[in-house]
Amino acid sequence: MIPDASSTSVEAWSRPRAPQWSFIASLVIVCLGAVVVFTMTQWLDRYAVTLCALLLINAALAVSLTVSNGLSGLFSLGHPAFMTIGAYVAAILTFPATRKGTMLPDLPEWLAAIEAPMLPAVLLGGGVAGLVSLVVGYAVLRLKGHYLAVATLGLIIVVQGLVRNWDGLTRGGSGLSGLPRHVDIWWAYGYLVIVVALAWRIKYSSLGRAIMAVRENELAAECSGINSARLKILAFSVGAVLAGVGGALTAHLISVITPGTFSIVLAFNLVVMVVIGGAGSITGAVLAAAGITLLSESLRPVEEAANLYGLSQVVVAVCLIAVLYMRPSGLFGSGEPSIVKRIFGGRGQA
Amino acid sequence: MLEVRELNVFRGATHVIKNVSFNVEEGQIAALIGANGAGKSTTLLTLSGLLRPRSGTAVFRPDAQEVDLTSAPSEKIVRAGLIHCPEGRQIFHSMTVRENLEMGAYAQLDQKLVSKTTAEVLELFPILAERSGGMAGSLSGGEQMMLALGRALLAQPKLLLLDEPSLGLAPLVIERIFDVIAELRRRGVTILLIEQNAAMALDLADTAFVMETGSIVLSGSGADLALNDKVRQSYLGGAA
């Protein structure tokens, strides 16, 4: 019954490979970004560079939340929990062995002796966060909508409580300060590039389509042979691994980690970035993260001068409510602007 | 009593009701038949003020009043006497039978009239008197339908919109429900009826409209439509 479509038209319509030049375009843009970063390191002062690094990490975190929330339609607020886990794991590994004896006297011998380099520490941090997310996800992802949101909010409090009370391993409420400053803006930039590339690859693949299908209609997805439980855990855990890495990088950028460093306010801010950018839109998440970080940083001097601490959060909250009123699907919906898609080869459209 | 002109209703981006016009005269039973998804329930929801049309007019004229159904809030429409008994019965499961009936009389201020009507309803459906203290959710499907009808009657309907009263009920119960509908007409209630069981609906109706994909494609007296080939083909189970 199926008419034999001529092979040329099949190819024209259905060529999945991104055109060669879009790979080159991506490379060019990555290099251009690198040039911008290099210029920054030359011209800006240290504080400003650190701020830019934080901005890049925030953008990457927002994109990772786009994978675990935006594509899958899950509503998890658990990112700060995974960041905390990743940060502590990495920090314990990289902490100078000479100071571990005094600050963390209860560490097991083998841990106390380790003084790991940054890269393996970060990867392990992400890995442990990922493992935790598998266990938690198995339990929690059966919940729907705002039940999941509150359960993951509870997860933040559980993780913070454990970290605060597990003195021997974490130094409790006072946290770990004086972490080696292994992370600079280049790490942050590399992290952003990798996260965006991974998110893009997932989104524009059969895997990503299936995850979005679960978001759009779980029952229909299941009845089309898609294992929705597995895909939800996958999306949740990919986000958690990336969050763990982000947490580890942030801790080593600001050289301190406490149980409260990654708080519920951060969860809120990340969700705002995803919602304003458009749930599922990678470009939207990057732009919204940059915009919101810049907005709240530019309000900081005002807060300090006028003694109005909290102003930036009020502004962010009001912006969010305004977006929910006027564009409930965010700036870009769940898609990508066509120009971005043309450059990077978005292959979702026919 | 009811006059609908050029009504257009959208649900999201979907154009569900397309240029629908019809009249229901006082004292009549009008039937609206058609396939699932043709837009019948949407029409009723629009008339009772729960959905707003994009364009068109719908006017309800009980006695000397005139109510614009496209703009009046639903509570005002109810007070004017247009009562909608919705699809799937929609009784309040976790409230008692008595409380459900009280909700029917929610918009009524005249307590004397309410207790008189309550007595009438309980006489019409003795089972409701028997079960008045029990939870409505524990009633059988047929009893729930009677409760839904009783609740609607307590609202003192001048025009009663009935959405699929036979849904999921046994044939005997359906006949009982249809007897009640006929009885209501005798008491002067005007009725607009949606019914899957087209044969029974056409048998009872003074006028009838056939709806397909959001438009009214046929109209006429119930008896005429029952003899119409197209109607027989599509809704009455083929040529008999």
Next chain:
Amino acid sequence: MQADAAPKLEINDLSKRFGGLLAVDRYNLVLRQADLVGLIGPNGAGKTTAFNLATGILRPTAGRIRIAGRDLTGARPHVIAKAGLARTFQNIRLFADLTVAENIMCGGHARHAAGTVSTLLQLPSFWRAEQTLRNEAYRLIESLDLGALAARRAGDLSYGDQRRVEIGRALATQPDVLLLDEPAAGLNPSETSELMAFIRKVNETLGIAILVVEHDMSLIMGLCQRLQVLNRGALIFEGAPQQAQTNEAVIEAYLGTRRRAKANA
């Protein structure tokens, strides 16, 4: 095409109880290759519940479901779908925010998609899998005459087009058995007759066994080789469609008694 005599779908004494209500009561069905069976009954008779049981959305209280000889009673829907049972829904359930092409490609995901690692690293096997998915989706889109709509957002399509896309997505899973839940609801008569031709084509040329629930009697009578009538959860009739029209129990439960009274008069 040589008809395969082994049943593709076999349902034995399937029952489902919700609280005190027996929604499906010992339902039986055997579908062989290229069968085309209709299931009718009043609203609330348990037709959709039977579909939900067969596709694993609900777990049966009792009874067995075998697909191509495999016992899949109580299996999850995606397992059942992979085993060869596809369906459509009474209230269309498309992936509204995805394009028509993407919707159809989702149907092929279970059979063709590359693994997670292969996807993340974009290994050659990933590109091969994507190519296969695309080619299949393209052929299906051509044969369903959806070419002009391929890049449109599924949620923006008309009712009739959405129905066709949903059937296309079900076919993309390459099923042995297709369950259609009120496929003609909301279609006008000319769309309905197109749909009938299409269902017949799928049934005859692909050899897919089809069970269709429908209220539109012209579709049922014009299409089905065999008819089942369900009332209050139980089968009250199974046989040729023409016999159903003269069957007392069926007339009583579904076609209506008053009509008969009128016909006699």
Next chain:
Amino acid sequence: MTQYVFQQVINGLALGSLYALLAIGFSMIYGIVRLINFAHGDLVMIGGFATLALVSAGVPWPVILVFVLCVGAMAGIAIETVVFRPMRGADQVTGFIATLAVSIAIQNSTLMALSGQPRNFSFPAFMRQRIDIAGSSASLTDLTIIGLTLLLIGGLFLIVYRTKMGQAMRATAENLTAARLMGVAVNRTIMTAFAIGSALAAVAGLFWGGKFGQIDPLMGFEPGLKAFVACVIGGVGSIGGAMLGGYILGLAEILFVGLLPQEYSGYRDTFVFLLLIVILLVRPSGLFIRQTEERA
């Protein structure tokens, strides 16, 4: 030992009263508009600061109690009409994000206006005395909180189960469409539910300040979350369940701290939220509501 346990139980009941007051409002609002109102906890803070302002103006306590009820009701109505009503009909997650935003906005506006410095807060001195009951003693503050809470809850039950408005509220909560078809003015009904729930939360703020002696702009966060846990324990949407859930949570928390060795007391909140996750998984519809399978 019995003396100690008795005091712990009274303490737990007092804390449970606070949770119950909050959880009831939370549950009413969820029941009627299916919205998890994250900003509900911040009404505790508003109630606390309103009390403080009235105390420093020298207003007598019974008047303060009435006033705080009114302030809470008005705040609830304001939040409902300005933010939530325009979003009614949006999906649950959108609504939840909006309540999160409202909460953050309220907290930070208060921070801006009043700074984050905690303020001392105290009931009149005589409230600190202890009362002897059957050989054990309990603080008058705790007993007052328990007593007044029971009164307020009793009043609420009267409204909900004995008045026409209450009946309309229950009907709307169960089936909004059917309630509209009965002629219930749902906007007014929903506003009333918000007003009552928020008034109870504000009074909980008054009690909270009195029990713990301090208030600050971020104080509402923790009780807000715990009220949600209490609701989940009792079954979200059920008023009686929310009340029981509040008392169970208060008692469990105090007994967890009071009966386990000292070094575990830091895990109090961890315990509460592990409890939440376990209950969500085992009995998502709560301990007191029978599980039913939906007919798909």
